Amino acid sequence: MKLSQYLLATLKEAPNDAETASHKLMIRAGMIRKVAAGIYNFLPIGLKVLRKVENIIREEMNSAGAIEVMMPYVTPADLWEKSGRWNIYGKELLRFKDRADRDFCLGPTHEEVVTDLVDKEIKSYKNLPITIYQIQPKFRDEIRPRFGVMRAREFIMKDAYSFDIDENSADLSYKKMFEAYNRIFERCGLEFRAVEADSGNIGGSFSHEFMVLAETGEDLIMVCDECDYASNIETTPVVFTQDDLNQKKHEKNSGAGREMPENKIEKVSTPSCITVEEVSDFLKIKINKIVKTMILSTNQGIEAVLIRGDHELSLTKYKKNRDLEFADLATNEEISKINTVKGFSGPVNLDINIFADNELRNMTSYVTGSNEKDFHLLNVNHEKDFKIKGFLDCRQSVDGDVCPGYPDFTLRSTRGIEVGHVFKLGTKYSDSMKAGFTDKNGKDMNFYMGCYGIGVGRVVAAAIEQNNDELGIRLPSNLAPFEVIVIPTDTKNEKVMNVAIKIYDNFLKNGYDVALDDRPDSAGIKFKDSELLGIPIQITIGPKSLEKDTVEFKERDSMKKNEFKMDDIEGLLNLANEKIR
RNA sequence: CGGGGUGUAGCGCAGCUGGUAGCGCACCUGUUUUGGGAACAGGGGGUCGGAGGUUCGAGCCCUCUCACCCCGACCA
Missing domain, CATH: 3.40.50.800 (Anticodon-binding domain)
Structure with missing residues (x-):
């Protein structure tokens, strides 16, 4: 390529709104230009790098036996109604009507389309398993697009879908993709971890995220440096060592600075102390001796969950471990309906189901809200002063927690950029869309599915985020725009x-x-x-x-x-x- | 959606108390240059995000609106 006849659009300075190294460099190098929020032009240099990543992905997909197709990114609402997601998917799904007033949306992912496609073409177990994929634009109307193509609204995604006759076979397909993903990200020269993750909106039972380790990552992950355990902080289980569970030391040590024997509840004034920090400061009581009472609105009604003051609630884990369809922080109206006050909620005399994080099991004589404005209670004890319906693991993991892999090791938090995600879907979509095949006994069965995504543009950005210096971009030679x-x-x-x-x-x-x-x-x-x-x-x-x-x-x-x-x-x-x- | 902020030339920015819209880089022409973002001379480019208002007069003040950015909530 003769550069005198090329479109090289380098800039000495990056626009003000670029924050991360990769975003700035991609603009300065003339790889991308913004057209609207989260929507970008790829200029020739950017496209070349993008294509190189695509080709690596394509090669590895093909050698893993996946077959390439292309599906439309404008998809009709009826497919989404069939799966039930037309109503579940939020505003992220960009919907519109055609001239005949029929509903359509821009595809944010293609489970519906692909399930429909395979259902129509594959009739027999003899043609399974099959994995098909495409590399194609997707659109998600993100609440907050940012960092250039790192989190864009329109983006190029490789999405693959596996169809199997049963769960065992589906596990094999999953494994094949998992291994292909490792090869892809290795070939892209990325430092990454495959972490256990929540399957979120897409559903399904099991999933891994491929995280590129980077300071600017949007996700927090917990990793163990001794073994290869890693998981998204949304899902990291908090485990207790046997020691912890046996010991009664908590009884002595977790009192809120008051005498134990009487254990009499004492009401104290805490004017305008709403956050645990304020309560802690005002009462001069350590923050981990305070118990937060969070009111949640769930599909099983309003309920409360107790969390130690220095911990954060993980709604993802709560939902999962309580087996709830949805759970959200209650609104102000909901809170006032149950006779309590925001910022001063407490479990005593609270007439709803109360659950508690496992960490509460051994706590005694702690501080809670009083359900009355500007007052808290000292020396509160469960069993004695109120009943807990159940204990569960629902707090966010923190640095120093025990590694779920080996109890001798501890976890450390770090940031990651999610470049790929593999899901075991099971029969979620094939059930709802009634998609299946005839098995060897002549019986109708639904597909066992898996889905596997890679954000191609995000891989480019992540690779640059990991490979740059004061002079500019320093991609490995197989991704560089020219060799x-x-x-x-x-x-x-x-x-x-x-x-x-x-x-x-x-x-x-x-x-x-x-x-x-x-x-x-x-x-x-x-x-x-x-x-x-x-x-x-x-x-x-x-x-x-x-x-x-x-x-x-x-x-x-x-x-x-x-x-x-x-x-x-x-x-x-x-x-x-x-x-x- | 809540909180904060920014819109002036392609990019980065200045513009005071309301009084003829500027600077650097980039761009165009010419000459000289050519090993680390050249020099000189000349030149082009603006509905000051948009609409309305106040005023003799608005980039600047007021109202509304749009876009974009940051933090949060949210999200494969």
Whole structure:
């Protein structure tokens, strides 16, 4: 590619609204431009990198036996009504009507379409298992798109769906995809972890997220450095060691600074102390001696959950462990209906079902709200002062918690960018959409399904987030926009240009993705652009080097330079081959 | 959706107390340059996000509105 005839749109400064390294660099390198919030143009450089990621994904999908198709991203409402998601999916689903007033939406994911497709084409167990995939735009009307293509509303996604005759077979399909994902992200040069995750809106029983470890990640994950345990903080189980469970030490140590024996509830004034921090400060009582009472609105009615003051409730875990369809913080109206006051709720004389985090089991004589404005209670004890309907694991994991893999190890929190997600769906969609096949006994069965997504643009952004320096992007050579750039520093110097073109032609002939920077600009601009774009190999030809009959070979990664005789094309090709192939 | 903020040239920004809209970079022409974002000379480019209002006069004040950004809630 001759850059004088290319669309290279590099910028010295990034627009103000770019925050993360990858967002800034992708704009500065002329990879993307914003069209509207969360909607982007991919310029040639960006598209090249995107395609390289796509091709890695495609190769690994194909070699895992998946078959490529393309489905429409405008999808009719009736498919979504069939699965029941037309009403469940929130505003994230962009809906609209066609000229005949029929409902449609932009596909945020394609379970419905693919299930319908496979149901129509596959009739017999003999044609199963099958995994099909596509690489195609998706649209989700995100509440808050941000960080460029990291969280965009329109984005390119690889989505694959497996169809099996039974659960065992489905597990094999899942495993194949899981392994393909590991290979894909390894080939993209990413530092990542596969973590256990919640399956959320898509449903299903089991799932893993592939997380690229990065400071700017939007997800918190808990990892164990000793074993390879990792999980999204939304789901990380809190386990207790046997020691913890046996010990009675809590009885002595968790009192709220008052004498134990009488255990008499004492009402104290706590004017305007709404948060646990305020209560803690005002009463001079440690925050972990306070118990928060959170009022939740669920499909089983209004209920309360007790959490130790220094812990956070995980609604995801609560929903799962209580087996609820939905659970949300109660509204102000709901709270006042049960005769309590926001900020001063407590379990004593509270006439609704009360659940508690496991951590409460061994706590005694703690502080709670009084259900009366500006008052809290000291020396509250469950069993004695109120009844707990059940204990469950529903707090968010924190640093130092016991590793669920090995009780001797502890967990540490870190941030991650979710680049891929694999789900075991079971028969959720095939049941609701009545999609199935005839088994070998001639019986009608529903498909066992799995679905597997990769955010292609997000992989690009994550790779840049992990691979950059003060000069710019530093992608691995299989993702870089070009492998080699040939820079003649003086385009008007005939000798320089002849040598440059000869080298360029030879790299082209040998199958390299090579650029010739024949723009009539000064050398400085060309060096800066090449380094900003992160082209792994830079070959410079200028009047200076030609005085010595040499050209210069520079690596972007180390910025190390090597000199070659200007006729030593073979030497250049060999070194390039060694470095990037 | 709640809280905060920003809209002035392609990008980054200045514009005081209301009085003829500016700077740097980028762009165009010419000349000289060409190994680290060149120099000189000349030039083009703006409904000051939009609508309405106050005023002799509004980029600046008032009202409404739109877009975008940040924090939160939310979300494969």
